[in-house]
Amino acid sequence: MDSSNDEALDIIITNVVATFRTRCHLNLRTIALEGNNVIYKPEFGKVLIKLRKPKITASIWSSGKIICTGATSEDDAKTGARRLARVLQKLGFKVRFSAFKVVNVLAVCSMPFAIQLIDFTKKNRPIASYEPELHPAATYRIKLIKATVQVFSTGSITVTGPNVQNVATAVEQIYPLLFECKRPLCK
Amino acid sequence: MSRAALRCSACGSSNIVEDALYCQAQQVCVDCGSVVSEDALSSESVYVGGSDVSYSRTTAGAKKPCMNLIIGVQRVISICRILRVNSEIEKLTQIYYREAYQHESFIRVSLRKKEHLVGCCLLLSCRLLNWPISMATISSLLDADPMVMGMLYIEMVKILNIEAPIVNITDVMEAHSHDYQISSLHAPEELSESHKDLTKRAVELVELSADTWIVTGRRPIPIMMAAIYLSWQSLKPNKHRLKLSLEKFCQLAKVNKHKPAIKRITEMKEMLCKLGQEIPWVREAVTPDNVVKHVEDILKHRHALLRRALRAQEDALLAERQASCEDLPIKEDADNHQLHGETLKSQDPEPNWGKRVLFAPPCVVQAKKSRVEQPELTDVTGDEEISDSEIDAYIRTPQEVREFALSQKMLE
Numbered sequence: 001m002d003s004s005n006d007e008a009l010d011i012i013i014t015n016v017v018a019t020f021r022t023r024c025h026l027n028l029r030t031i032a033l034e035g036n037n038v039i040y041k042p043e044f045g046k047v048l049i050k051l052r053k054p055k056i057t058a059s060i061w062s063s064g065k066i067i068c069t070g071a072t073s074e075d076d077a078k079t080g081a082r083r084l085a086r087v088l089q090k091l092g093f094k095v096r097f098s099a100f101k102v103v104n105v106l107a108v109c110s111m112p113f114a115i116q117l118i119d120f121t122k123k124n125r126p127i128a129s130y131e132p133e134l135h136p137a138a139t140y141r142i143k144l145i146k147a148t149v150q151v152f153s154t155g156s157i158t159v160t161g162p163n164v165q166n167v168a169t170a171v172e173q174i175y176p177l178l179f180e181c182k183r184p185l186c187k
Numbered sequence: 188m189s190r191a192a193l194r195c196s197a198c199g200s201s202n203i204v205e206d207a208l209y210c211q212a213q214q215v216c217v218d219c220g221s222v223v224s225e226d227a228l229s230s231e232s233v234y235v236g237g238s239d240v241s242y243s244r245t246t247a248g249a250k251k252p253c254m255n256l257i258i259g260v261q262r263v264i265s266i267c268r269i270l271r272v273n274s275e276i277e278k279l280t281q282i283y284y285r286e287a288y289q290h291e292s293f294i295r296v297s298l299r300k301k302e303h304l305v306g307c308c309l310l311l312s313c314r315l316l317n318w319p320i321s322m323a324t325i326s327s328l329l330d331a332d333p334m335v336m337g338m339l340y341i342e343m344v345k346i347l348n349i350e351a352p353i354v355n356i357t358d359v360m361e362a363h364s365h366d367y368q369i370s371s372l373h374a375p376e377e378l379s380e381s382h383k384d385l386t387k388r389a390v391e392l393v394e395l396s397a398d399t400w401i402v403t404g405r406r407p408i409p410i411m412m413a414a415i416y417l418s419w420q421s422l423k424p425n426k427h428r429l430k431l432s433l434e435k436f437c438q439l440a441k442v443n444k445h446k447p448a449i450k451r452i453t454e455m456k457e458m459l460c461k462l463g464q465e466i467p468w469v470r471e472a473v474t475p476d477n478v479v480k481h482v483e484d485i486l487k488h489r490h491a492l493l494r495r496a497l498r499a500q501e502d503a504l505l506a507e508r509q510a511s512c513e514d515l516p517i518k519e520d521a522d523n524h525q526l527h528g529e530t531l532k533s534q535d536p537e538p539n540w541g542k543r544v545l546f547a548p549p550c551v552v553q554a555k556k557s558r559v560e561q562p563e564l565t566d567v568t569g570d571e572e573i574s575d576s577e578i579d580a581y582i583r584t585p586q587e588v589r590e591f592a593l594s595q596k597m598l599e
Contacts, residue, residue, distance in 0.1 A: 033588050036581050051581070087581045117403070118353055125350050132353070133322045134337035136404030153403040154551050 011171055013107045013164065015069065018077040020100040022064040022085065026093055031060065034091055049084060056080035060088075067103075074102050074164055104160060107167045111155035111175075114183040120151060124177060140177075142170055149174050153183070197221040255298065256288050262305050266328065270309075272318055279312035287343055300339065303331050307340040314351040319358030323408055356407045357393055361386050363411045367440040369419065374439060378431075380422055388418035391486045392455065398493070399458050399546040401451065412442075413451035421482035429479060454549070459485055461545065465495040500545040 028047045032040035039048040047060045054076040058068045066084065071077035078100060085097045117138045121130040128151075130138035137150040137158075147161035147170035157174070161167040193203050195216035202217040213225040263284050267277040287293050287304055296304075306325040313320045322340070326333040344351060364386045371379040392414040396402050402410055416436055420428050433452065437444040456475040463473035463481045466488075473481060485492060583591065 033592060034583050036583055049581075083578075086578050090578050090582055121353065126348070129341060129344075130353060131322075131337055131341065132404070133406060134334065134341075154548055 009109055009111070009171065009175070011107050011109045011159075011168065013072055013105060013167070015104075015106040016071040016074055016077045016102060016164075017067065017069045017104040018071070018074075018081060018100065018102045019065065019067050020081050020085070021098050022066065022088060022093070022095040023098055024064055024094050024096070026060060026062050026064055026088065028060070028062050031088070031091060035087070049087070051080055051083060054080045054083075056084070058084050074105075077102060102163055104162065105164050105167050107159045107164075107171075109157050109159065109171055111157065111178060113179075114155050115151060115153055115178055116181045116183045117151065117153050120178065120181040123181065140174060142173060145169055145173075151178065193223055195219060195221060195223055253288075255301065256285065259284060259288060259301055259305060262302065263308065266305060266309060266325075269328065270320070270324075272309075272313065273316075276309075276312045276316050276318055279316065280308045283308040283311055283347065287347060290346055292342070292346060302329060303336050303339050304343065305329070306331065306336055307343050310340060311344065311347075311349065311351055314354060315349070317352075319354055319362060321354065321359050321363075321407060323406075324362075356397070356402060356410065357390050359407060360390050360393060360411055360414070363408070364389060364415055366442055367415060369440045373441075377423075377425075377427055378439060380419055384422060385415060385418055388422060388486065389414040391489070392418055392482075395486065395489050396455055396458065400548040401454050401458065403548065405451070406447065409445040409447035409451050412437075412445055412448040413455055416448070416452060417455060417479065417482065420479050424480040424482075458546065462489065462492045462496055465492045465499065496545055504543065 028040065028042075028045070031047050031049075032038050035047075035049060037050045037052075039050075041048065045061065049058045049060060050056070051058070054072075055070055056068050056077070057070045058066055058080075060066050066081070068077055068081050068084065071080055081100055082097060085095050089095045117130050117132075121128045121138050124140065127142070128138050128140045135150075137152045140149045140151060141147075142149070145161065145166045147159060147166050149170055150158045151174075157171075157178075159167045159170050161170055193214065194201050195203065195218070198216065198219040198221075200216055200218040203214050203223055204217055206213050206215045208225075211225055211227075214223045215221070216223055260281055263280050264277065267280060284305060287308060288301065293301070293304060306329045310320065310322060310325055322333055322337060326336045329336075364382055367385070368374070369379055369385075370381060373379070389411070393402065393410065396410065396414070412433075416433055419436070420431075431439075433449060434444055453475070456478055459478045459482060460473045460475055462485050463469065463478050466473075466481065466484060469481065471477070
């Protein structure tokens with residue numbers, strides 16, 4: 001997370017999405033009736049459970065597949081998933097915690113300088129794309145580590161990737177490219 | 188509807204015969220001669236010349252050229268004629284359309300999407316051959332959602348592997364200003380302006396806005412509308428023009444008003460005020476109300492005024508810093524204040540650069556509070572013991588379940 005400068009960049013992870021399976025069929029109606037903090041969506045065929053600690057929202061399908069979103073770190077996501085599995089166990093389902101995988105990590109980072117987006121796009125042609133009429137940020141996709149960085153002209157960037165390590169690598173990779181296209185603050 | 192049940196609406200008789208007017212089949216009442224119902228004049232099938240049997244099942248040897256491709260190419264030609272682009276662009280668009288159409292990711296998409304593809308190919312060739320046109324224009328011509336077209340455009344560019352330059356807003360300005368019908372032919376003498384003057388001044392205004400963070404990251408059309416409105420007002424800043432609101436101006440020029448344009452006008456006026464204050468021969472305070480008459484001077488000397496404004500800001504900041512440095516040792520409880528100053532700094536590690544600089548984008552000036560990272564739980568593996576009482580907080584007792592089910596029934 002260090003840059004080539006003296007100051008260190010703060011990468012703040014805002015969302016971690018993880019999935020796991022319970023290896024058994026779940027009766028959504030039972031969960032909806034007996035669970036607390038539960039939202040039942042029959043039209044989508046799923047149930048939402050919101051845990052308070054760690055702050056996580058889980059979507060539960062009757063096949064036993066569960067997606068947890070809203071965690072702020074990978075460990076938090078795992079604790080939340082286990083807690084959820086425990087809740088389902090207590091409700092009477094024969095739950096086995098398996099196939100836990102962090103699927104997506106979203107982080108934001110703020111550069112201490114503004115960026116010339118048109119310059120940045122020209123220098124990184126096929127990898128970066130910028131359509132001002134559609135979205136105010138330039139999109140930079142790093143294929144190797146499967147990360148997408150959205151660069152805003154104010155210097156903030158958002159990074160999405162499959163895990164936290166990739167996100168950190170992406171920020172390290174893109175910092176020198178952004179520094180080149182720094183926009184002088186006066187104008 | 189059987190013929191026996193049909194009744195003539197004019198005379199009420201049920202004596203109706205099948206007849207034909209050239210190739211149009213009709214049903215005519217014998218008694219009064221009125222036409223009860225008729226078929227279409229020609230059978231309009233989209234698949235002109237297509238057969239009912241698909242190609243894979245026929246025993247045809249040669250594959251006929253795809254009808255929809257031909258129709259698509261004709262659409263390309265007609266749109267190019269409507270926009271009056273030159274013949275090179277027309278040819279290039281046709282080439283790209285044929286290539287994209289036959290690519291595997293576009294051959295099976297819906298016909299509506301293939302129409303959007305026409306617009307995307309046109310946009311691409313215009314950009315490559317330096318013909319300034321915006322995505323919004325093409326999508327309004329095709330009656331398409333600009334977002335959908337934009338996504339398709341990005342996909343197509345990736346597939347065809349072409350690098351297209353980005354359109355500059357100042358180039359599109361001239362084309363956009365022609366939309367406004369306020370030349371002397373369309374509007375009363377007092378309110379009319381020639382296109383050339385209007386475009387020239389609007390382009391200068393847009394360039395100035397680009398330097399001061401009003402253009403970056405915003406949609407181009409409201410900015411252009413705001414620039415044209417302000418230039419029109421400033422070319423003859425009499426009472427009549429100044430009183431006319433944006434809505435009335437758009438009605439006069441017969442264009443659709445865009446709501447964000449009002450915000451852009453406010454931002455541009457604020458920026459012009461900051462520069463107007465630096466004009467040496469203006470004695471009174473420059474406010475957003477009276478800045479319009481100074482716009483001509485501001486634009487003429489914009490570089491000099493920008494330099495003066497930035498220098499003044501730097502001097503002000505320097506003076507502030509010196510004042511705060513001098514104050515600290517003078518105060519009695521100097522230690523407390525120093526500590527206070529230090530803690531302030533530690534809470535806000537990167538002081539908002541928007542506050543330090545004269546011109547900054549609104550999202551930086553009114554920054555949301557940055558999220559402080561929560562201290563991460565170390566040594567968390569997920570295998571910890573979770574107490575039963577905590578889990579029970581998430582589960583209802585059987586009594587509560589019954590009450591809940593009852594209340595749900597009552598609510599329904």
